[in-house]
Amino acid sequence: MGFAVRDRHIILAALVVQAFCAFFFIGDILSAYIGLRSTPIAWRLREIxxxxxAFGLVLGFVLGAVALYRSRQRHQRAEAKLRVASGVFMELVEDSFVDWGLTPAEREVALFSIKGFSTAEIAGLRGTSEGTIKAQTNAIYRKAGVSGRSQLLSQFIEDLIDDALILEPSRPAEADRTSGLADAQRASMP
Known part of the structure; x- marks a missing residue:
């Protein structure tokens, strides 16, 4: 969150600087064209x-480039995390399919089902009847111990969340609270 706020401030600063410089140059041209200024400013002051x-425009360009670079880095990190999460999800799916003893046809139907395809769409993709797909999905649900597609998908999501909680390093506040609870439980034991 800190990077996003900082980048917003950088972009805002770049826009303000560029807008001020653009208004100066446009105002200078219009005042010369319309003749609004009756006494010209000193040449040295004008050059300064x-x-x-011009420095402000360059600064605005640099600030914009920095914000773009940071945004691109965040995007690449997010894509890398998504690839990892996708790989972990597929490993979890494959492990579950093995645990449940699904046949290769049931695995394919289960994957299509998890992806959200309808029974008719799965039948069309596999070149089989809808009745066959219904029988296979019922077998999948029975082997997985669920009653439908939403429970099947939620089972994988719950497993991912559980794995994420196990892999995530505990925060100090949570560790203090957990150790405090453990101490209280030990103290209450006879």
Missing amino acids: IEIGA
Whole structure:
């Protein structure tokens, strides 16, 4: 979250600097064209202002490039995490299929079912009848110990969440609370 807020501030700063510089240059051109300024500013002051405005545009460009670079890095990290999660999910699915003793045909039907395909779509993809797919899905649900597609999918999600909680390092506050509960339980034992 800190990076996103910081990048928003960088982008906002870049936009403000660029807008100020653009208004200066446009205002300078319009004032010369319309003749709004009756007394011209000193040449040195004008050069200093133009150099400052040009520097501001370069600064705005650099800030925008930094924000874009950071955004791209976050995107790449998120894609890498998604690939890992996808791999973990598929390992979990394969392990479950082995544990349940699914046949190769049932595995394929189960994968299509998890992906959200309807019975008719699975039958079309596999070149079989809907009755065959219904029989196979019933066998899958029976072997998995669930009553339907939503329970089948939720079983995998629960397993992923359980694995994530096991793999996640415990936070100090949680560790303190857990050790405090364990101490209280030990103290209450005879």
